[in-house]
Amino acid sequence: MTLARGAVVGALVAMIVAMVCAAALAARHAPWTPGSDLGYSIGLAGSIALLGLFLYPLRKRWRRAQAWGASRGWFAAHMMLGIAAPLLVVLHSRLQFGSLNATIAFSCMALVAGSGVMGHFLLRIEAG
Secondary structure, three states: OOHHHHHHHHHHHHHHHHHHHHHHHHHHOOOOOOOOHHHHHHHHHHHHHHHHOOHHHHHHHOHHHHHHOOHHHHHHHHHHHHHHHHHHHHHHHOOOOOOHHHHHHHHHHHHHHHHHHHHHHHHHHHHO
16 A cells, blocks of 8 residues: 555544544534434434445346446445444434444444445455
8 A cells, every 4th residue: 555545544534533523522412302303304314324325235236227327436425325324323313322222223333334434445455
């Protein structure tokens, strides 16, 4: 990996960490509740983003969808939604998990999102 590529990867990781920290801080001091209109809208946006994540694998495997555009753009949208969806869920829930089910679901989602980010960078380093 060249020095310039390493700097870009480092900057992207730093930006993702900063976004997660900002979302967690904003969620703790948010003026809404998950059940309010704004909280519900944020949760709905997070749910739509989570569903949107499935468009990339659908585009790869469904022959009709392969004409919908370049795979590179779809993968970029998949990565963006993979980061945005958990952040929206954090903002919606205000990091207050009232049940074991919600805690486990959020933990699994965060683990999958984190592994996706790590996988992306590991594949770039390997292919680099």
